[in-house]
Amino acid sequence: MKKTVWSMCGMCSVRCPIRVEVEDGEIKWIEGNPHLLGGALCAKGSAGIALQKDSERPQQPLIRKGGRGAGNWEPVSWYAALDYVADKLKKIKDKYGPEAIMMSCRGGPFLDIAKAFIHGIGSPNFTNHDSGCGRNVHHASKSIYGLGRKGLIYDIKNSKHLVLFGRNILASLRIAEANQVMDMLEAGGSLTYVDVRQSLTGIKATRFFQVRPGTDYALALGMINEVLKKEAYDREFLEKYVTGFEALEEFIEPYTAEWAAKECGIKANKLKGFVEEISSQRPKVIFHPGWMLSRYSDSFYASRALQILNVLMGNIEKQGGQLFPKGPGDCGVKGLRSLDALVPKPEKERADGVGTKYKHFDKGPGLFHLFYDAIATGEPYPIKAVICYRHDPFNCFPDPAAQKEALENAELLVSIDTHYSEFGWFSDVILPESMYLERETPIITQKGPKPRFTLRQRAVEPRFDTKPSWEIFKQIADRMGFSEYFPFNTIEELWKWQLEPTGHSYEEFDEKGYIELSDKPIMYDNIDDKFKTPSGKIEIISKVLEDAGLPSLKPYESPAKPPKGRFRLIFGRSPVHAHGHTINNPLLHELFPENTLWINKRVASKLGISEGDWVDVIADTQKGIVRAHVTEFIHPEAVYTVHGFGRQIPLQSRAYHAGMSDQKLQEGLLQKMDPAGGGLCLCEKFVTVRRSHRNPARRVEL
Numbered sequence: 001m002k003k004t005v006w007s008m009c010g011m012c013s014v015r016c017p018i019r020v021e022v023e024d025g026e027i028k029w030i031e032g033n034p035h036l037l038g039g040a041l042c043a044k045g046s047a048g049i050a051l052q053k054d055s056e057r058p059q060q061p062l063i064r065k066g067g068r069g070a071g072n073w074e075p076v077s078w079y080a081a082l083d084y085v086a087d088k089l090k091k092i093k094d095k096y097g098p099e100a101i102m103m104s105c106r107g108g109p110f111l112d113i114a115k116a117f118i119h120g121i122g123s124p125n126f127t128n129h130d131s132g133c134g135r136n137v138h139h140a141s142k143s144i145y146g147l148g149r150k151g152l153i154y155d156i157k158n159s160k161h162l163v164l165f166g167r168n169i170l171a172s173l174r175i176a177e178a179n180q181v182m183d184m185l186e187a188g189g190s191l192t193y194v195d196v197r198q199s200l201t202g203i204k205a206t207r208f209f210q211v212r213p214g215t216d217y218a219l220a221l222g223m224i225n226e227v228l229k230k231e232a233y234d235r236e237f238l239e240k241y242v243t244g245f246e247a248l249e250e251f252i253e254p255y256t257a258e259w260a261a262k263e264c265g266i267k268a269n270k271l272k273g274f275v276e277e278i279s280s281q282r283p284k285v286i287f288h289p290g291w292m293l294s295r296y297s298d299s300f301y302a303s304r305a306l307q308i309l310n311v312l313m314g315n316i317e318k319q320g321g322q323l324f325p326k327g328p329g330d331c332g333v334k335g336l337r338s339l340d341a342l343v344p345k346p347e348k349e350r351a352d353g354v355g356t357k358y359k360h361f362d363k364g365p366g367l368f369h370l371f372y373d374a375i376a377t378g379e380p381y382p383i384k385a386v387i388c389y390r391h392d393p394f395n396c397f398p399d400p401a402a403q404k405e406a407l408e409n410a411e412l413l414v415s416i417d418t419h420y421s422e423f424g425w426f427s428d429v430i431l432p433e434s435m436y437l438e439r440e441t442p443i444i445t446q447k448g449p450k451p452r453f454t455l456r457q458r459a460v461e462p463r464f465d466t467k468p469s470w471e472i473f474k475q476i477a478d479r480m481g482f483s484e485y486f487p488f489n490t491i492e493e494l495w496k497w498q499l500e501p502t503g504h505s506y507e508e509f510d511e512k513g514y515i516e517l518s519d520k521p522i523m524y525d526n527i528d529d530k531f532k533t534p535s536g537k538i539e540i541i542s543k544v545l546e547d548a549g550l551p552s553l554k555p556y557e558s559p560a561k562p563p564k565g566r567f568r569l570i571f572g573r574s575p576v577h578a579h580g581h582t583i584n585n586p587l588l589h590e591l592f593p594e595n596t597l598w599i600n601k602r603v604a605s606k607l608g609i610s611e612g613d614w615v616d617v618i619a620d621t622q623k624g625i626v627r628a629h630v631t632e633f634i635h636p637e638a639v640y641t642v643h644g645f646g647r648q649i650p651l652q653s654r655a656y657h658a659g660m661s662d663q664k665l666q667e668g669l670l671q672k673m674d675p676a677g678g679g680l681c682l683c684e685k686f687v688t689v690r691r692s693h694r695n696p697a698r699r700v701e702l
Contacts, residue, residue: 006033006513008251008456010418011044011051012435012578013108014174017513018045020459021309026050027437027460032175035512042173043576047587051435052463056652057419057583058432059073059464062665068408068424071650078467078475085429088412089121092384098122099348100382104129104368106390109444110469113486114389116339117473120482124346125383125561131367132396136679137290140303142362143542143552144311146532150325153448154288156180158282161190162202163304165216166295167288171200171575190281192274194219196570197598197640198633207274211264213568213638213683214559217298220305221556222260222271227312232279234314241531242311244540244552246464251553263558265635284311284320296686300677301554311538317527325447331517334501336445336453342485351383358678360548367678369397369670376406385412389469390433392421395580395644398666398682401622419581420649432466439468440491443498443506446514447681448519454514455495455503470494550676562637566686567599569617571643571662580644584655594659596629598640599689604630605689614692619685620667624660625692639689 005020017033018041027049032041037208044503051057061081066072076084081127095691102125103118105111111128118126130138138149156162157180172177185191185204193205196213211219227233228249238245257275261268278285287309295301315321328335349356352370355363375383386407394400404426418435433439443458458468474486488494490615495506508515524530534543541552562568576592577583597615599607609615609628617624617639624646634640646661665687672681 004461005457006509007437007459008441009041009045009048010456011048011582012173013106015108016041016045016175017454019513022459025460032324033513036514037175037179040175040179042175043588043591044578044582045175047582047585048437049523050587051418051582052437052460054379054584054586056654057435058417058424058430058466061465062430063433064428068413068428069404071425073430078465081429081431082475082479084123085412085414085431086476089385089476090480092411096382096384097348099346099351099675101125101385101387102351102371102383103387103389104391104393105388107365108134108650109446110441111444112338112340113470113473116343116485117477118387119340119346119494120477120485120581121480122346124348124350125352126365127352127368127371128365128394129368129391129393130365131369131613131673131678132294132398132680132682133292134290134679135367136293136300136674136677137303138362139360139677140289140300140307143304143539143545144307144533145538148362149289152316152322154286155320155323155449156286157183158284159184159189159286160284160320161192161278161286163192163194163218163285163287163306163309164205165194165288165290165302166196166293167290167291168195168199168201168572170204171573172291173573173575178540182351187415190277196635198636199572200575207270209264209266209270210633210635211266212559213570214296215264216296217302217305218255218260218263218558219266219271220302220309221252221255222257222264223275224248224305224312225255225260226257226272226275227279227309227621228252228277229256230279232275232282233312235285238311239285241316241527242540243535248308248540248553253566255556261455262660263556270636276460277609278313282317283318285313285315286321287313287635294679295681295683296559297672297674297681298554299679299681300674303677308540311540317524317530319523323449324524324527326449326518326522327445327447328451328502328517329523331451333503333517335477336498337501338444339485340485346419349380351380351531355381360544360550360676367673368393369673372403372406372670375409378409382409384410385414386410387414387416388421388423388427389416390418391582392417392423392580393645394422394426395477395663398669398680398685400664401667401684402670411677413521416469418430418466419584420651421580422647422649425649431472432464433469433472434462434466438462438466440470441468442470442491443495449523450519451517451522452514453499453502453509453517455506455509457509488522545676554676562686566688567603567639568637568683569662569665569685569687570638570640570683572640574642577642577644580647583644583647583658584652586654589654589658592642595626595642595645597626597660597689598629598631598634600634600638601630601632603636604628607689609689609691614694616688616690616692617665618688619665622664622667624662624665625694626660639687
């Protein structure tokens with residue numbers, strides 16, 4: 001029997017819509033939803049079948065025996081595992097209070113049920129991975145517009161010029177977004193790419209600035225100076241919607257194109273030519289403010305400067321610029337019901353200090369890395385249980401050794417995931433979630449010019465004794481006595497409950513996999529009330545930042561150059577892998593089995609390093625061993641590697657010790673964050689590189 005299942009990919013955090021062909025309970029084909037992606041899918045998505053068939057993933061619940069991290073597990077039933085977790089959580093709640101329990105997740109659209117769970121327990125301590133990813137971008141956007149980083153979206157397809165600072169957009173890899181970039185280029189648009197190395201995106205760019213590591217903010221300041229000098233900005237837009245422009249004019253005066261060129265190591269005339277080009281292309285010019293921008297100590301201000309450039313272009317709610325994402329209300333439709341909305345909000349302050357000690361940060365998911373102080377010291381109160389749902393902080397955040405030291409003070413560590421994570425291997429309980437082709441998820445709203453409802457449907461039955469997360473949370477909640485916040489027993493009951501106010505039914509998803517709420521793009525005629533800042537306008541001088549004693553326009557500080565013989569460690573993405581999630585996938589491992597260390601050709605020659613040599617990469621007490629990739633296309637002050645490798649989980653035979661872990665070399669960076677943006681400074685580590693003794697001895701033929 002053949003059938004088509006409309007679903008959503010789960011191989012990375014993009015969650016592309018997919019069509020799955022199933023015959024006799026076996027998956028035969030996966031492609032991108034033809035109504036939205038024309039069938040396109042990346043390598044990761046195509047390897048979903050390999051994940052479903054892979055036996056090197058948790059096959060039933062596991063409870064730790066022996067020391068943490070020793071890998072000694074007792075397989076148990078779901079009844080035993082859920083009883084164990086619920087009993088431990090109840091004891092911790094009774095002894096320390098509900099706030100002693102925290103939960104983290106990977107982020108994304110399916111968080112309503114996870115938030116309802118932790119808030120139902122009575123804890124305010126919900127967090128995610130974002131302090132190691134996009135918090136700087138999020139807070140930069142909030143300080144300018146009063147809107148988070150998803151409060152504006154990008155009409156790339158219709159733009160005339162896209163500017164990317166380290167946003168390797170063609171490798172990251174969002175299929176719909178990548179297609180928009182290619183459509184823009186084919187229509188004659190321009191792409192300017194800025195990075196310390198050449199990349200897949202840089203190869204497609206019409207202009208490439210290879211800058212000195214840590215100087216992104218300098219280049220953005222130079223661009224602003226030149227835009228103001230040439231009056232290449234939208235004066236009418238500024239007068240109507242923006243405050244603080246005069247302060248910007250005064251601040252930016254010393255940061256000329258010539259100054260920026262010297263600081264970054266580029267040509268001043270190239271920078272001036274760039275500004276001349278965008279002056280005739282605005283408002284269809286987009287400065288992408290960044291995605292993963294937890295990099296340098298001034299990355300928040302770099303992102304903020306890029307948003308200021310967007311403001312100068314006057315590109316907001318303009319075709320080819322930045323658009324406000326539209327939701328059901330813009331289509332005359334009521335929104336989905338929320339489980340978390342049923343739960344009384346916990347009154348206790350957050351243990352990470354977000355909203356109290358750090359009033360300028362968005363209270364939403366807070367900052368995970370700041371919880372480690374509470375876990376280690378018990379201040380402002382103890383954190384004794386840590387639940388990580390689809391999130392591996394040891395892979396996401398720096399210095400896993402320091403993280404483990406703090407977590408030894410916790411009485412319960414729970415991992416809910418589809419695969420063995422480094423955190424899961426260290427935890428007390430592993431609750432295996434069914435992989436995405438074997439599970440359903442709650443319905444979500446996808447905002448955009450044409451908003452829609454969508455969901456993930458189960459394509460095949462679980463191969464092992466695993467469960468979907470909605471069922472895991474529901475069953476623990478039932479055991480702990482707050483089942484009233486989960487008014488369903490099946491996924492169909494949950495879907496029906498979510499959709500009830502909307503007038504739609506879940507059977508409507510059978511046609512295309514989603515419910516489209518508008519048949520044409522929606523544009524606002526008036527944006528006067530769209531900015532959620534204290535002034536109601538776009539704020540170049542942010543009241544929130546100024547009230548926190550932080551500058552809105554921070555004077556530039558030149559980054560330190562690495563000492564002789566050392567390099568700034570930079571990391572990034574491959575289009576084949578999704579961070580550490582897919583490293584053990586049989587097909588993707590075959591395509592990309594291990595990472596390498598990019599090193600500049602001239603530097604490598606001085607160190608006696610040739611292409612393919614094993615090299616030692618040394619931080620303070622940590623050392624990685626990896627093969628060298630010698631190239632001209634990286635700045636000589638930097639070395640670069642793909643993130644996610646160097647895993648130490650024996651049950652993942654393909655990934656076990658394959659390649660090098662960059663986060664284990666980031667010693668001392670767990671608490672090094674941008675004080676204005678909250679993002680970690682993951683590229684502020686210098687390492688020594690030398691040819692390793694692991695290389696075969698050179699032989700001399702006589």
